[in-house]
Amino acid sequence: MKKLPAHDFLDKHGIPYEVKTFSAETEKGAANVAAALGFRERQMIKTLIFETGEGEQLLVMVGADQHIKSGKLKKAAGSRNIKMASPEKVLEVTGYRIGSIPPFCWQPEGFRTIIEASLLEEEILGVGAGEWGNEILINPEQLVKASKAVPFDIVQPAE
Template sequence: MKVLPAHEYLNQHSIPYEIKTFSSETEKGAANVAAALGFRERQMIKTLIFETGEGEQLLVMVGADQHIKSGKLKKAAGSRNIKMASPEKVLEVTGYRIGSIPPFCWQPEGFRTIIEASLLDEDILGVGAGEWGNEILITPEQLVKASKAVPYDIVQPAE
């Protein structure tokens, strides 16, 4: 089994996790990963990079079936002006291409990470390992610890 930087990071910090793999032919998207691995969409995490008007980048984690509510994210970020980072900016900031960005192992000190608070109610979550076809299964508590994420209510209410 290939050991990726995200695995090394978790091993170094004694954070328990499980490795799952799926076909690299799987169409991109957390919902497709959930289907490939037999999980609910909510359990597979979208790792998104946003930029504030002040020039700060943020990592934001939500379930594959969740949609961020702009006003809630602005409040959580403390910025009135926030937008998704371009694919080029994401690669520059994280070192990873959109599609399998691990939510830990690459952030400089002080980099802010936000996780949708309702995800803490799940038994297990899946996050990208940095290479398409590789997923890390981890408990919400361990994900918060690994990513130094702060929980906020940032999604639109379920219909």
Template sequence: MKSSPLEKVRSYVQRYQPDLEPILFEEPLETSEVAAHALGVEIGQIAKSILFRADDKYALFVAAGDVRIHSKRVKAALGTGKTKMASPEEVETVTGFRVGAVCPFALEVEVPIFVDRSLQRFSHIYTAAGIAESLLPVTYEALLQMTGAEEIDAASAE
């Protein structure tokens, strides 16, 4: 039997930080703003994970909730083709998570992961934990370790 997205995230996290647990909420956290309000933190502390595609290549970009990921940076990271955000169906197929609940690790398909340095300014950040009603509190260093990501400046202005 396939485990739930939340259980998949829990199981993955246990390998790195056995005492780390997702925070669960009664209602779905539809946006970074709603999630930040629910936790009483800055919008930037809510990490958004966005899947981009160039031709048949995918990559996941993780950035602070208050920044915009620049398409030129995405294109530079992916290297080829016209880049665009993946469709909701592609997101679920590649990550194993629905849009709005994409956890930046424990992905269904291995893809390059890029973590934007915009998240470094916070002692703790919150990623989705597989379902829209959950968030996972992590440090920037723990996020890098769990994702095996490359650090980039995807949100910097050009």
């Protein structure tokens, strides 16, 4: 198994997790990771980087089958103007390319992270380990601890 910075971070902080791998040929997207690993889409997390009108970047975590409601995210972020960061900005801010951004191990002090509150009801969640084909399985409480995420209701209600 290849050790990645995300694994080292969790080990250093004594946070339990499991490593899963899938084919690097798998089409990008958390829903495809869920299918490859045999999990429900809700359990595989999209780690998204947003920028506020004030120039702050935020990490936002939602399930692969969830869609962010703009008004709820603006309220959670405390900004009326918020947009997805460009791929170039994501790489500059995180050091990772879109597709396998770990939600911990790279953030400077004070970097804000938001997690969709309903995800805390899941038994296990999967997050990117920083390299496509590698996934970290972690329980929601440990994910919140590792990422310093604040839970908010930010998604559209399920139909």
